[in-house]
Amino acid sequence: MEKALTLLLAVVLLSLGHTDGEENTGAAVKERTKRQIPKTVTVTTILEKPFAMKTESDALEGYAVDLLSELAQSLGFNYTLHVVKDGKYGSKDQEGNWNGMVGEIIRKEATLAVAPLTITTVRENAISFSKPFMQTGIGILLKKDAAAEGSYLFGFLSPFSKELWIGIIISYVITSLCLFLVGRVSPCEWTEPASEQNQFTLLNSLWYGVGALTLQGAEPQPKSVSARIIAVIWWVFSITLLAAYIGSFASYINNNTNHTPNIQTVEDLLRQDKLEFGTMSNSSTFNFFKNSKNPKFQMIYEYMDKRKDRVLVKSFSEGVQRVRESNYAFLGESISQDFVVAKHCDLIRAPEVIGGRGYGIAAELDSPLIRPLTIAILELFESGRLEYLRQKWWENTCSTKDQTGWAPVQTQMLGGIFLILGIGLALGLIVSFIELVCKSKSNADLQKRSCCSAFSEEISLRFGKTQSSEGVEKDQKSPTSNSCDEVKA
Template sequence: MKAFIGSVVCVVALLSVVCTAGPPVLSVTTILQEPYTMTQGSELEGYCIDLLAEIAKRLDFKYTVHLVKDGKYGQQDESGNWLGMIGEVVRGEASLAVASLTLTATREQGVEMSTPFMQTGIGFILSRDLGSEESHSLSFLFPFSTEMWVGILLAFLVTGLCIYLVSRISPCEWADPETDEHSFTLLHSFWYITGALTLQGAGPHPKGLSGRVISAVWWVFAVVLLACYFSNFNAMLRSDSKHVSVNNFEELAKQDVIDYGTVEGGSTFNFFKNSKNPTYRRIYQHMERKKSCVASVEEGNRRTQEGNYAFIGEAASLDLAVARYCNLIRSSELIAMRGYSIAAPLGFPMMKNITVAILQLSESGELAFLQSKWWASSCLPEWGQAPHALQPHLLRGLFLLLALGLGLGLLMAILELASKARSQAKDQKKSCCSVLLAELSQRFGSRGANAGTETSEKSKA
């Protein structure tokens, strides 16, 4: 009986200890790297600190954070012992390593790695001063797209033809088609609207209201079109430095003008060291021969800003440098895509839950929010994306205005001619239609069509 009572007391004591123990307290190791982990007074802040807080909130555990003692991420020495954050996790000095730790096969053998909370790849950054635009003899055409130029050409042809027709139809342009010389030939009509495109004008100008309406609408069309052209052309000139002279790793390896390197001993360095690709091997041999590697990401960014140096690293860190230092630009090519993961000792019981929590944060958009928060650019808006060629749909209102103006001008010219034909029909006691047809035949007959030619022949004589 006494033994039974003693057992009950022990069980109750154990249960009370478990119930009052609360959530576990985990020791977390990290490393200073902007913006993953940074110091703010005596506190730590950054992307990884916020990520750790979100995971702890979902899994209900407490934690303490300390900086890794040797300042390294995690690599093996010659004896096979782990250094850095991975070493602290292996030795039991930390329960978790939360930082920009790259998920690799070697690290996966020594510790447990969660699903990646961030995907990245290897790229390089250059100073904008090393950028150069590829020369092109037709670069002045780039502000407008091909479709836009076709639309402008059609508008030019239709407008020239409409001015010619209006000048022939309107009775205000000539009093007597049989005797008056008419200056608005088809050639002069196109020359007139060409002068408007150069903001110069070319006389003589239309006399009738219908011709002036078309002329005014074409001038509005030309002024707005030129304003859009010069605005887009100026934006393209300002973005010339965005075109780097070295666009990919193959071009980087072939040239000897720009020096390049990466963080010595890091995962990026080991990628080039162990790669069988001839281009990547050539990059590794250059870094070994020139001793161009750096000790930290900060040193790589500093050397790149000084000029004539390309820093090779992981895209997430490079994008931060581009966002902070506006004189830097990142290559468009990314290789060796990899992810950043959280490390824990082998057999760590909470690793499955941590992986699930990371996936939940990704699906809810929280990871994207954290990245936009800590990767916010401090550069001016002018360093945004390069402008694109102007498309016709952006100026469809302008083309519609021109079409309405041309239609209105033609309608007014016909009404002017119909009004004159009606008055002549009353005087001559003829039908209005016969007088109208006679007027049209006079204006578009051989005499009217060749008026400009006869004028030039008379002047020569």
């Protein structure tokens, strides 16, 4: 027993020692990482909304500034932040010299670059990047009126949803069938089935339903109470649908048409000749199309290269301004375009995003800062701080002012009128059978026969079965009562 207790105590002490060792090791690694980072770090950035912007007091604010503050607090370093002198991200000239933020890092004018700097193969060979703090791609920025769809061939169907159109067609067919049945069953509509022609044939019933839907009316006019119930309910249903259609169609024309982009992919850009399109010169977007083996992307590059003096811009803000002032589509970072669209309600970004890539924090090649920065970025991501910063700086100011406020009318929005139509059709059928029962009972009393046999005979006559000549002669000799007057009375 003593040996067992001794063994158990030893295991517990070893496990506690192992746990403490792990904690001490983790703390030691974190402490060692902090010691590797200089106490003061020089950081370069670029003026690009919403990553870095100047305030009225000439200070800097934006997503990149907040991200840098979070990293400094997490890793325990101070920093001095300045804007890149030449206002460029970083590209290599023909002599192999780098400009922009990349050049400042290579020349040791800055320790880090915290900005929307795209991670590319060429830059990765010259400097080191952390793991991406934001994912992006290449989008197409357009002006809404320049990108608006002209007219749809079947745009007149848009005010109602597909489900509602199907419901209307089914309701029309069922109503026409009910009118056809009532026209045969009701003795007020078809008094003498043996010799009189029924006015509510299937074709006439269908035609009557169309006339009500178009508010034009159609012959024949119902005479029985049951047929009139169905006719009135169908007219109410038709008027309600027409009012809903007119309201929704007016809203569709005024609000929705101007917000439907005609250009949704880079292929659409190639197929049209209304808009010129381009990107920033010597940017990662331009190099993406230049180095791509995709034939469509190569055509984009050839178009821009042949017209580079006309379609290439020097900065992102210049590209946005050109989109707003002329027939021009701007190819650039989708994340930056989303910010512009959120602030300028006259712009729109096409749905397609190509060439997915990320923004990373840059340092000199093989810098010991990269690993701790990557770990800190992952911690910010897992804690939700990066998402909070994204929502903070990409707040959409057009969400309340520029919503279309339009959507196709759904079936549930008009569910009440469908319910009323169903009740009206059921009531009309019930009343028609009551009318027929009243006539059958009256004939049975006059002919001294059972009511059931008289009712069966009426049903046989009204649904295509031929009555015997003896029965016809008997009917001709026997007086009949006006059951419709009895029902009305």
